[in-house]
Every structure is written in structure tokens, then in C-alpha cells.
Amino acid sequence: MKAYKIVVLLVIVLINFMTATEKKNPKDIDIDALTTELQATLKGVDQNHFALVWWMPYEYWDAVFTQDPSINETDKNDMLDVLKEVTLMAVVQADVSTFGAFKFYSIDEVKKRIRLSFSDQNSKKYDLELLEEIDPDLSIILSVFKPILSSAMGNLGQNMHFMVINDKTSDGHRIIDPYNSGIFSINLEDKSGNVFKAEIETPLNSLFIPRKCPNGKDAHISWKYCPWTGEKLEE
Numbered sequence: 001m002k003a004y005k006i007v008v009l010l011v012i013v014l015i016n017f018m019t020a021t022e023k024k025n026p027k028d029i030d031i032d033a034l035t036t037e038l039q040a041t042l043k044g045v046d047q048n049h050f051a052l053v054w055w056m057p058y059e060y061w062d063a064v065f066t067q068d069p070s071i072n073e074t075d076k077n078d079m080l081d082v083l084k085e086v087t088l089m090a091v092v093q094a095d096v097s098t099f100g101a102f103k104f105y106s107i108d109e110v111k112k113r114i115r116l117s118f119s120d121q122n123s124k125k126y127d128l129e130l131l132e133e134i135d136p137d138l139s140i141i142l143s144v145f146k147p148i149l150s151s152a153m154g155n156l157g158q159n160m161h162f163m164v165i166n167d168k169t170s171d172g173h174r175i176i177d178p179y180n181s182g183i184f185s186i187n188l189e190d191k192s193g194n195v196f197k198a199e200i201e202t203p204l205n206s207l208f209i210p211r212k213c214p215n216g217k218d219a220h221i222s223w224k225y226c227p228w229t230g231e232k233l234e235e
Helices: 003-017 031-037 060-065 075-081 105-111 136-153
Strands: 039-041 048-058 087-096 103-104 114-120 125-130 161-166 183-189 195-202
Touching: 031 039, 031 048, 031 060, 039 195, 048 125, 048 183, 048 195, 060 075, 075 136, 087 105, 105 161, 105 183, 136 161
Parallel strands: none
Antiparallel strands: 039 048, 048 087, 087 103, 087 161, 114 125, 114 183, 125 161, 183 195
16 A cells, blocks of 8 residues: 555656656747747837837847757857856837838937836836947847848848846846746836836746646746636646
8 A cells, every 4th residue: 555655646746756857958949929928018108119129138048049059059159158158138219200210219319218127926016228339249149130120021131229228236137037027127218208118927938848738738937826717727
């Protein structure tokens, strides 16, 4: 009987382990799904304005480079060594005319009007600053990324500005962690002072192997209970 109980306990432990949250290997991350989670269109009262932000944490680049067969292992590791020290964000902002013409903002205009913050799972808020002085190697990497964005996104990509966020505490702790719960808030003003807002919630679902609800459907990483059955999900 004792041996039977031990087997039962081992089975329960194994089931819990298999259904608990588990990170995906970079090669298995759906980059399209991750990109969707990382992009946000800012909303405000003025409809004659457009602003899009694209948060690009280290995990995004790790997945992109790992899945790109044209990048050899040495180049991949060299670039990731530079990118792991910073958090990148791309921003495009424009006033839209009555006829739909976009009048894009310069990087200096965007920087002057942007406000960033992060609230962690304990509701502690961090005001984030942009780094003005960046590593020369990072500058070279960003100069390579810019024409790629222009090619992929046309006029929007050509006018999208890369910014480097200082998201480290004084002791080097990472503030915006895509694996932990929190809210990354972005506020932008237009030239008339109208405020536009967006939020990106973490953790990012696409970075995790999906848990399963009792009915077999995938459970979002942020869910505590299965919405179809009401049963509590394993953490």
C-alpha cells in the first residue's frame, strides 16, 4: 500500500510539473505572436493623430536571431551580448491631415513628449528614462536595423525612431521583465498637448509553453482560472 501511495504522489507531481508555466526555447517562439504583444497603438481624444510603439526586449532579439538561418552563431552571440544590456523601443508619431497625409515627428520631438513607466506585480511604479549616450556597438547595430524597418514597413518604418530605455535599478536589477507580471505604460503628447496612452501587459503569453485547460484548450499565461470550466490553473 505504501508503494502504491508513493507512485500516486509521483504521478501527481509529474502532472503538476507538466501543466505549470514553462518558458519556450527561443527557436520555438512564434515571432508574429510575440510582435503582436509587443506593439501598441496609442489612443487619445484627437483622431487626427497616429502613434505606434514597439517594445523590443532582449527575448525578442534572441528569438529573431535564433530563427534566422542567415545569421551565424558567432554574429548572433556578439549582437545579443550588446542587446542584453539594454531595452529597446521603436516609436513612430505623426499628425494626420484631413486628407490622410502623415506629418511625421522627428526623434527629438518624440523624445521631448514621451513619458514611460512600469508598475510591477506589487504595484510599485518606476519612472523610466531614455539613455542619451549609448554604446558605440549598439549604435552600429541600430544603424543596421533602421533600413530593415524601412524595407519592411515602408514610410512608417522609415520614420520609426529607435530609443534606448534605462530599465535597470541602481543595483542592476531589471525592471521590465517580460516573464513577470506588470504593466508597461507609454504616454505621448502631440504638438497641441493632447495626451495619447498605451499599455503593454506582462508576462507575455507567447514566451511560454501553453498550459491546458481541462477541456484541452490553451490557457493564457495571465489566467488564474480556466474561463470555460472555472477550474484553477497550475501556476
